[in-house]
Amino acid sequence: MTTVTMTVNGKSVSADVEPNTLLVQFIREHLRLTGTHVGCDTSQCGACTVHVNGSSAKSCTMLAVQADGADVTTIEGLANGDQLHPMQEAFKENHGLQCGFCTPGMIMSAVDLVNRNPNPSEETIREELEGNICRCTGYHNIVKSVKAASENMGG
Amino acid sequence: MSVENGIGASVKRKEDQRFITGNGNYLDDINKLGQTYGYFLRSPHAFAKIKSINLDAAKAAPGVVDIFTGADMAADGIGGLICGWGITSKDGSPHVAPPHPCLAVDTVKHVGDQVAFVVAESVAEAKNAAELIEVDYEELQSVTDVSKALAAGAPQVHEEAPGNQCYDWELGDKEAVDAAFANAAHVTKMDLVNNRLAPNPMEPRAALGEYDPGTGEYTLHTTSQNPHVARLILSAFVAVAPEHKLRVIAPDVGGGFGSKIFVYAEETTTIWASKKVGRPIKWTADRSEAFLTDAHGRDHATHAEMAFDGDGHILGFRVSTKANMGAYLSTFASAVPTYLYATLLNGQYKMPCIYAEVQAAFTNTTPVDAYRGAGRPEATYVVERMMERAARDMNMDPTDLRMKNFIQPDAYPYETPVIMTYDSGDYPLTMNTAKGMIDYEGFAARKAKSEANGKLRGIGSAAYIEACGIAPSAAVGSLGAGVGLWESAEVRFNPTGSVTVFTGSHSHGQGHETTFAQLIADKLGVPFDSVEVVHGDTTKVPFGMGTYGSRSLAVGGSAIVKAADKVVEKAKKIAAHLMEASADDIEHEHGVFSIAGTDKQLTIGEIAFAAYVPHNYPEDLEPGLAENAFYDPLNFTFPAGTHIAEVEIDPNTGIVDVVDWAAADDFGNIINPMIVEGQVHGGVAQGIGQALLEGVVYDDDSGQLLTGSYMDYCMPRADDLPNFKVEATNTPCPSNPLGVKGCGEAGAIAAPAALMNAITDALGHEIDMPATPEKVWRAAQNA
The missing domain is CATH 3.90.1170.50 (Aldehyde oxidase/xanthine dehydrogenase, a/b hammerhead)
Incomplete structure (x- = not known):
């Protein structure tokens, strides 16, 4: 067992974990933050995307111990109280989700995308979302959501 | 009078709040x-x-x-x-x-x-x-390929199934078709493979x-x-x-997508x-x-022949399909390549006669069952690849050949030679709508421009039809179904006027909590936010047959409407008592009950309260305001439309760029256009996935699954797909109270044929799905 300490959604958390515990397992099983999902076992689908020190990361590709000391944000920590993040708002307004399973990871990737590209073109959005698979929407409304959010995020 | 958040409004979804905040309750979260x-x-x-x-x-x-x-x-x-x-x-x-x-x-x-x-x-x-x-x-020694499994000397997967045969089934009139072919001026023949897919919710x-x-x-x-x-x-x-x-x-x-x-x-x-x-x-x-x-989908090998007269009218259609069942017979596997497939081989056309035979076989592969569209994409693929090819063979524009053969809008009900009775539609309208959306007439100029840039350009259509709203119990029972395919609902007013709707349909992305709440908001005048839709629990919901075959609204929604109608009937009696009038004189609109010709009225909320606090109440009436209904459809519904795909191919790389997509669909009446468009987008994406990227591959010798992860099985990503142009036409379905037809599967049914028709138009060669860069590149070398 190894002790890990990190900040998750603004709160300091600490736990003893097996060294091979993935960050996503730590988030889901130790912290019971189940908004971060697991959709594959090869780091392709992106359903587990969170922010680590402000950048998006697939939490299935990181060990919890690698996030020791890090500042982690999950989908549960994105809204400011009842005030949805503009990206969350945009996904709702533009029907950017159907079954909702890929949505947390998609939103976390999209927020990072817009943070890095404040005014992304459709082509950029499509390219940048390559690491997040959605089976429901055909991406049409996801792209629309991200574009709309980028405008509301001050891009 | 229209109602806020009622029928026809693109209401934002109720369920989204929990999903976008990470508060969904998926199974592994429990x-x-x-x-x-x-x-x-x-x-x-x-x-x-x-x-x-x-x-x-x-x-x-x-x-x-x-x-x-x-x-x-x-x-x-x-x-x-x-x-x-x-x-x-x-x-x-x-x-x-x-x-x-x-x-x-x-x-x-x-x-x-x-x-x-x-x-x-x-x-x-x-x-x-x-x-x-x-x-x-x-x-x-194993066998994974359906044709090899049916060949003499193949390894025997089950002792109980000699020759690996599950069934050898037929539908239609063989003699009539043979006669039609004997008189044909032109016959088009094709061998088509419908590639095996992994559903991948x-x-x-x-x-x-x-x-x-x-x-x-x-x-x-x-x-x-x-x-x-x-x-x-x-x-x-x-x-x-x-x-x-x-x-x-x-x-x-x-x-879910069926799986x-x-x-x-x-x-x-x-x-x-x-x-x-x-x-x-x-x-x-x-x-x-x-x-x-997870049960796989498709996996058909088909030989098809279509006979035409000298003017391009269809005389007869002959189809022979081998269907892979996998290692075991999954829950509804047997129905998919038979009654969900061959019954749709009539397409949108006047076909005097059809004969289909389907041989289903066991192989050493994952069981195959319904996947989005289930049989209907396979049928559309055969019919629409054939129509396009026949038009090319006869030097006609493929849309003209279709137009010439369409069942006309005044011909309903239209009985096909393969069981189905189509109830409504306007196929020329959907085709013309799609052609307008994609500027069909301007294609030649765009093609010339592509060619000037060293690119190949193609356009292809698919005029699809599906049988949805599954299904009339007696009809499917006569065809071998072991269950009834009704749906049930309860509409329960709470004393404070809010409503809980219990439905046997199940939402796994379709947005039922929103669409069904819109129905209640519209029919009963209850604010949208005061309606809760409950599904997915056998203890809470009285009964249900679930969600598949684009049935939730046509069948499940109709059950809700029936229950709501019962609520209205009872509410009229309570209103009549409270307003001292005859129930026959009570008029109802959107939750307001009034006495004809007066200004006396009561709202459904007031009536619900009276029903639960029955101090002043009709003597012969039970208290409470909660009604159950079962709805068994009278017929299938028949969504239909035309999708047109336009592609540009780089002959140096074999990469197919889907540059435009037009979908004109007739889903009958639409409750929430936003949700319906989203369903079309998703369906088309899965269809494009099948045509371009996806395919389950087994090693022929060892029987190992070679496409067992997202490293090997190519799922469509955002940058593989275009934006979609989606429009709806409307001939209301006459057989259900909502006039709705179902929209969940249309895209997956139409898209593979439309896209492959566009690709083969560009290449001038037939190739099978998936049209991977390697396959396309090889074909392009000979283009």
């Missing part, structure tokens, strides 16, 4: 006190005899609670999995349905077949213990079983599109528990074993298991 974890040891071989299984070392491993094999289940009287639709072969014999045990008994028949179930304190410990199970296999399947020794009740949480159907099968056929002692809950489910209709070995074993170990057991598939065990 945990129970004292929970253990299940893991399946699976066959590494495509076909092998099990000579022995030694569990000693595994049972002694850390954290192991217990380990079960097929012998344990058999000893407990747990039956195998069943197929719920009986198909009768040409010779009158019933289809062959070999035993399908949840855990293999003496043989394994596909890679991934379940061999043992390990229950441990953690997933890691269960996996570690599984590695210590010693299974002595005697490997056998983003949430992997999972199950959480628990047994309460105090009540004797089992509770199974499972990723199901139809929890009541799962309960019925697990109770009546598998004998896990009596129906009244089995509660099945399907919570938030992360996509979560079926009752699988994993949830069956999990719920059974939970009583054996006396603790809850959770099993969650990883993606690799999903590829190995």
Whole structure:
């Protein structure tokens, strides 16, 4: 067992974990933050995307111990109280989700995308979302959501 | 008077709030006190005899609670999995349905077949213990290809199925078709492969079983599109528990696309074993298991011939299909290549006669069953590739050939030669709409421009039809279905005027909580936010047949409307009493009950309160305002439309760029246009996936699955797809009270044919799906 300490959604958390515990397992099983999902076992689908020190990361590709000391944000920590993040708002307004399973990871990737590209073109959005698979929407409304959010995020 | 958030409004979805904030409640998010974890040891071989299984070392491993094999289940009287639709072969014999045990008994028949179930304190410990199970296999030669399985001398997958044949079925008039071909001026022939697909809802399947020794009740949480159907099968056929002692809950489910209709070995074993170990057991598939065990889709090999007269009118259609069933017959597998396929081979056309024969075969592969569209995409693929090819053979514009043969808008009801009676439609209108959307007439100029840039450009159409709103019980019963396909609903007013709607339909992305609330807001005048839709729990919802075949609104929604109508009838009696009038004089509109010709009125909220606080109330009327309804459809519904794809191909790379997409669909009346458009987008994306990227591949010799992860099976990404142009036309469905037809599968049905027609137009060569860069590049070298 190894002790890990990190900040998750603004709160300091600490736990003893097996060294091979993935960050996503730590988030889901130790912290019971189940908004971060697991959709594959090869780091392709992106359903587990969170922010680590402000950048998006697939939490299935990181060990919890690698996030020791890090500042982690999950989908549960994105809204400011009842005030949805503009990206969350945009996904709702533009029907950017159907079954909702890929949505947390998609939103976390999209927020990072817009943070890095404040005014992304459709082509950029499509390219940048390559690491997040959605089976429901055909991406049409996801792209629309991200574009709309980028405008509301001050891009 | 229109109602806020009522029928026809693109209301934002109720369910989104929980999903965008990470508060969804998917199966793996649920945990129970004292929970253990299940893991399946699976066959590494495509076909092998099990000579022995030694569990000693595994049972002694850390954290192991217990380990079960097929012998344990058999000893407990747990039956195998069943197929719920009986198909009768040409010779009158019933289809062959070999035993399908949840855990293999003496043989394994596909890679991934379940061999043992390990229950441990953690997933890691269960996996570690599984590695210590010693299974002595005697490997056998396998067969995975459907044509090879049906050839003489093929390995025999089941003793019960000589020649690997499940059935050899036919539909239509062979003699009439032979005569039509004898008189034909032109005959077009094609061999077509409909590639095998892995459904891949983003949430992997999972199950959480628990047994309460105090009540004797089992509770199974499972990723199901139809929890009541799962309960019925697990109770009546598998004998896990009596129906009244089995509660099945399907919570938030992360996509299904058909693959979560079926009752699988994993949830069956999990719920059974939970009583054996006396603790809850959770099993969650990883993606690799999903590829190995989620029922696959399609996998047809077809030869088709179409006869035309000298003017391009269809004279007859002859189709011969080999359908791969996989290693076992899945829950509705037998119906997919027969009654969901051949009955749609008439397409949108006046076809005087059709003859179809379908040979279904067992192979050493994952079972094949319904996947988005289920039989109807396969039918559309055959009909629409044939139409396009025939037009090219006869030097006609493919849209002109279709136009010439369309059933006309005044011809309904229209009886086809393959069972179906089409009820409504306007096929010329949807085709012309799609052509306008994509500027069909301007294609030649765009093609010239592409060619000037060294690119190939193609355009292709698919005029599809589907039979949805599945299904009239008597009709499907006469065709072999083992169940009725009605739907049930309850509309329950609470004393404070809010409404809870219970529906047997199940939402796993479709947005029922929103669409069904719109129905109630519209019919009963209750604010949208005061309507709660409850689904997915056999204890809460009276009954249900679930969601598949684009049936939720046409069948489930109609049941809700029927229940709402009953509420209105009762409310009229209460209103009449309260306003001292005759019930016959009460008029109702959107929840307001008034006496004709006066200004006296009551709202449904006031009436609901009176119904629960019946101090001043009709003597002969029961208190309360809650009504149940069952709805059994009168006919299938027939959504139809035209999709047109335009592609540009780089002959140097073989990469197909889908540059434009026009979808003109007739779904009848539409409740929420935003949701309907989203369904079309998603369906088209899956269809494009099939045509360009996806395909399950088995190694021909070893029977190993070569496409077992997202590294090998190419899922459509955002940058593989275009924006879609989507428009709706409307001929209301005459057979249900909402006039709706269903929209969930249309895109997946139309898209593969449209896209392959565009690609073959560009290349001037026929190629099979998926049109991967390599295949396209090779064809482009000869273009």
